Amino acid sequence: xxxxxxxxxxxxxxxxxxxxxxxxxxxxxxxxxxxxxxxxxxxxxxxxxxxxxxxxxxxxxxxxxxxxxxxxxxxxxxxxxxxxxxxxxxxxxxxxxxxxxxxxxxxxxxxxxxxxxxxxxxxxxxxxxxxxxxxxxxxxxxxxxxxxxxxxxxxxxxxxxxxxxxxxxxxxxxxxxxxxxxxxxxxxxxxxxxxxxxxxxxxxxxxxxxxxxxxxxxxxxxxxxxxxxxxxxxxxxxxxxxxxxxxxxxxxxxxxxxxxxxxxxxxxxxxxxxxxxxxxxxxxxxxxxxxxxxxxxxxxxxxxxxxxxxxxxxxxxxxxxxxxxxxxxxxxxxxxx
Amino acid sequence: xxxxxxxxxxxxxxxxxxxxxxxxxxxxxxxxxxxxxxxxxxxxxxxxxxxxxxxxxxxxxxxxxxxxxxxxxxxxxxxxxxxxxxxxxxxxxxxxxxxxxxxxxxxxxxxxxxxxxxxxxxxxxxxxxxxxxxxxxxxxxxxxxxxxxxxxxxxxxxxxxxxxxxxxxxxxxxxxxxxxxxxxxxxxxxxxxxxxxxxxxxxxxxxxxxxxxxxxxxxxxxxxxxxxxxxxxxxxxxxxxxxxxxxxxxxxxxxxxxxxxxxxxxxxxxxxxxxxxxxxxxxxxxxxxxxxxxxxxxxxxxxxxxxxxxxxxxxxxxxxxxxxxxxxxxxxxxxxxxxxxxxxxxxxxxxxxxxxxxxxxxxxxxxxxxxxxxxxxxxxxxxxxxxxxxxxxxxxxxxxxxxxxxxxxxxxxxxxxxxxxxxxxxxxxxxxxxxxxxxxxxxxxxxxxxxxxxxxxxxxxxxxxxxxxxxxxxxxxxxxxxxxxxxxxxxxxxxxxxxxxxxxxxxxxxxxxxxxxxxxxxxxxxxxxxxxxxxxxxxxxxxxxxxxxxxxxx
Numbered sequence: 101x102x103x104x105x106x107x108x109x110x111x112x113x114x115x116x117x118x119x120x121x122x123x124x125x126x127x128x129x130x131x132x133x134x135x136x137x138x139x140x141x142x143x144x145x146x147x148x149x150x151x152x153x154x155x156x157x158x159x160x161x162x163x164x165x166x167x168x169x170x171x172x173x174x175x176x177x178x179x180x181x182x183x184x185x186x187x188x189x190x191x192x193x194x195x196x197x198x199x200x201x202x203x204x205x206x207x208x209x210x211x212x213x214x215x216x217x218x219x220x221x222x223x224x225x226x227x228x229x230x231x232x233x234x235x236x237x238x239x240x241x242x243x244x245x246x247x248x249x250x251x252x253x254x255x256x257x258x259x260x261x262x263x264x265x266x267x268x269x270x271x272x273x274x275x276x277x278x279x280x281x282x283x284x285x286x287x288x289x290x291x292x293x294x295x296x297x298x299x300x301x302x303x304x305x306x307x308x309x310x311x312x313x314x315x316x317x318x319x320x321x322x323x324x325x326x327x328x329x330x331x332x333x334x335x336x337x338x339x340x341x342x343x344x345x346x347x348x349x350x351x352x353x354x355x356x357x358x359x360x361x362x363x364x365x366x367x368x369x370x371x372x373x374x375x376x377x378x379x380x381x382x383x384x385x386x387x388x389x390x391x392x393x394x395x396x397x398x399x400x401x402x403x404x405x406x407x408x409x410x411x412x413x414x415x416x417x418x419x420x421x422x423x424x425x426x427x428x429x430x431x432x433x434x435x436x437x
Numbered sequence: 438x439x440x441x442x443x444x445x446x447x448x449x450x451x452x453x454x455x456x457x458x459x460x461x462x463x464x465x466x467x468x469x470x471x472x473x474x475x476x477x478x479x480x481x482x483x484x485x486x487x488x489x490x491x492x493x494x495x496x497x498x499x500x501x502x503x504x505x506x507x508x509x510x511x512x513x514x515x516x517x518x519x520x521x522x523x524x525x526x527x528x529x530x531x532x533x534x535x536x537x538x539x540x541x542x543x544x545x546x547x548x549x550x551x552x553x554x555x556x557x558x559x560x561x562x563x564x565x566x567x568x569x570x571x572x573x574x575x576x577x578x579x580x581x582x583x584x585x586x587x588x589x590x591x592x593x594x595x596x597x598x599x600x601x602x603x604x605x606x607x608x609x610x611x612x613x614x615x616x617x618x619x620x621x622x623x624x625x626x627x628x629x630x631x632x633x634x635x636x637x638x639x640x641x642x643x644x645x646x647x648x649x650x651x652x653x654x655x656x657x658x659x660x661x662x663x664x665x666x667x668x669x670x671x672x673x674x675x676x677x678x679x680x681x682x683x684x685x686x687x688x689x690x691x692x693x694x695x696x697x698x699x700x701x702x703x704x705x706x707x708x709x710x711x712x713x714x715x716x717x718x719x720x721x722x723x724x725x726x727x728x729x730x731x732x733x734x735x736x737x738x739x740x741x742x743x744x745x746x747x748x749x750x751x752x753x754x755x756x757x758x759x760x761x762x763x764x765x766x767x768x769x770x771x772x773x774x775x776x777x778x779x780x781x782x783x784x785x786x787x788x789x790x791x792x793x794x795x796x797x798x799x800x801x802x803x804x805x806x807x808x809x810x811x812x813x814x815x816x817x818x819x820x821x822x823x824x825x826x827x828x829x830x831x832x833x834x835x836x837x838x839x840x841x842x843x844x845x846x847x848x849x850x851x852x853x854x855x856x857x858x859x860x861x862x863x864x865x866x867x868x869x870x871x872x873x874x875x876x877x878x879x880x881x882x883x884x885x886x887x888x889x890x891x892x893x894x895x896x897x898x899x900x901x902x903x904x905x906x907x908x909x910x911x912x913x914x915x916x917x918x919x920x921x922x923x924x925x926x927x928x929x930x931x932x933x934x935x936x937x938x939x940x941x942x943x944x945x946x947x948x949x950x951x952x953x954x955x956x957x958x959x960x961x962x963x964x965x966x967x968x969x970x971x972x973x974x975x976x977x978x979x980x981x982x983x984x985x986x987x988x989x990x991x
Contacts, residue, residue, distance in 0.1 A: 119871070140885070140886065140889065141889065142822050142823070142889050143889070143890060143891055150822075152818065153818050153819055153821065153822045156816060156818055156819050157813065157819055157822070160812060160813055160816055160819065163812075164809045164810075164812060164813070167805075167809060168805065168806065168809055171776060171780070171801075171805045172802060172805065174780050175780060175783070175798070175801055175802055175805075178780060178783040178784050178786075178788075179783060179788060179798060182719070182783060182784065182785055182786045182787070182788050183788045183789075183790070184787055184788060184789050187787050189787075189789055190720065190945045191720060191787050192720050192721075192787065193719050193720040193721040193785055193786035193787040193788075194721065194784075194785035194786070195721065195722060196721065196722070196724065196781075196784075196785065197722050197724070197725075197726070198724055198725035198726065198727075198728065198778075199724075199725075199781075202777075202781065203725050203728050203774070203778075206773060206774060206777040207770060207773075207774055210769055210770050210773045211770060214766040214767075214769060214770070214812075217766070217812065217816060218762065218763060218766060218816075221762065221816045221817070221818060221819075222759065224818065225755060225818060228818045228821075229755055229818070281678075281679045281680035282680065283583070284581075284583045284584040284587060285581055285583070285584065285685060287750060287825060289891075289893070291822065291890075291891040294821070294822075295750070295818060295820075295821020295822045295824075296750050296821055296822070296824060296825070297750055297752060297821070298750045298751050298752060300685055300686060300751060300752070301583060301679040301680075301685060302679025302680075302683075302684065302685065303679075303686070303751075303752060305751075305752035306752075318891075319891060320891075320893060320896075321893070322750075322824070322825040322826065322893040323581075323750075323825055324507070324510075324576065324577045324581075324584065324894075324895040325584060326507075326575075326584060326587075327503045327504060327507065327575075328503060329503075329895065329896060329897075330503065330896035330897050330898050330899065383502075383503065383504075409589065
């Protein structure tokens, strides 16, 4: 048995500990150094609520790192210092049964840390959870609907967009996040713009963001919602306020005239995720050359009611949105058709 | 104790090599059946995980389609919880509880056999559901409605059926553990002289009793929402359908009221194993026996008050979020007490690094990380950021795989000589440990970073190529772990052929199971010493030493 080889074991223990310490260190340091994402912190925040979460993360990290280093150091230290060496395998260690004061100390010490963490979270909470109470005119309201497997945005003037949201810079944007009664749970999440909030059938949830720097911020659905959960991508393009205003007004006019990009957005966001960008098929059957694409009535029937395994992706769409899709398919049939 | 009565004669057909296992009511055989079956499911569910990792190794991979991926995600998670970790702990508990208590068997041996066969049935139903029409369940191990109500085919129904069977099995086992602990302790074994592993199995059992009925209720409502036909009646309810006034979130409450304590069902017995192994390999008594035992009770109690920390993103009022944050943080206190007591047990010890101890030390270093990442998740605004991402996947694998499963392997190496009379090979054992330890960290540490960078869990593919490096690293790690597990089975085979017989008590341990032969006879003990402390065998050895005037061990 192992007891026989005294010195061998000792060296093995030391070597093993070096491997252990080295691999742990490498595992923490190397990815953080190589990572282009800021390493062991959440995505670089671009909105005050995300900043509040980021600060909370950093504050908690101070204590986490402290306890991590404390426990792992004591563990390695004790294991090295009190290894057997030349002692008999079954020789007693110190027969200590406990120490009440120490017990009290390491019961109370975590309590203090947890109180500090809890207090800081509640201190940051209003800045994270509360939508800035700007006068209603200065705030943009967007209704976000999670559906299998796309995001639909509705602006106050009736403009509809799919998957790609446009938002004005420097203006608080309040989001009402919902999912239709006949759909499933999704979760709205753009990491740089704050935490996620679930889109639950029968419930209206809210979240918000306010971004100063124009740019594109991406995210995706964070709650398993079915086969194409992985393709349920979302993005927010933040435009300078004036540019956004003119986009919204222009889109309004185009949408009425049936010339907006909504048709293409719908094809790409709603249909193509299962049927392929040029209708080549995938999870859904191939649509290239399918007569249904040119038959507005049949298409509407399928889109609004679903068929077999296909969900009713277009239940509740306005006629305007339905026409946008049929017009688009008529003008530029996918795959050249 | 009196010499046990002569065994009642059993019919010849029940004495065959196979039939004797089929009809057995011996807690040791049932324990081994549990462990063996759970290890078999461990291999299946582990292979599923390796397949999932293979799919994620590259961006835009189409190795496994979304349908098969969702099936594997669902069954991997369900199987690892219900068919691997819980039953393997139940198996160890079955084997060890009567031996540690100095008892002849568990309180209800036939119920015990029923509990095992139900477990096997539930496992077979779950695995065969891959062949159901429409394939296996695809809504994740949590199976939230409406998604789980919507799924066509019978896979989801079989998933519910399987969990109902497993619940019945667990309840039968739990009743047995509780009654055995209350009524079968040998002379002198007061509550504060019970081995800490028994304490942990006792709380394990109470937790199952307390929370499994809630799961059963939730699953039954889910089944009714999906619709059932009994004779001429078609029943379809709408508990979770908002169009009819139902609430999908109700299911989440039912599920997590069970689901969070379930984490401790998997963790507490692992803590118990650690509390048995450390003292033996440090040659010390556990530091603060009462603190460790009481913290087990405290964790069990508080674990029932934290369930909604899995639901911080459903839009609860922040007052409720705050309550569940504070309750979750409170659990960190008794957990910290355990960690510090284990560390203090190492202090001034005489530490040997045999494989059981290596696994337990590995547990300590990994579980600490899993516990600490849980603090981030308890702080609910931070959870809004990392919830349902790979950060959470990393967190719970640090707790369950790096925590519980490492401790379980430690326990298997530790009690193997008791169960089979032979020691598992040390060289292969050490290879197993080191490959597992490195493989584990390589697999799961990068997943923290993926989650922080925005990668959600349960996606079958991703197009962001900056995630590829971490994902590939993670996949490589999972295959290193696969090799480690393979070595474990090679070790078992080699030990069964050529392993050395090592006597009744190779570790010079402290608890009663080491007093009897290895393996123990069907009736466990010819006699049981009067128990004077939590370390009856240590007391015996000391008395013998004093009588002989000898300096060292027997």
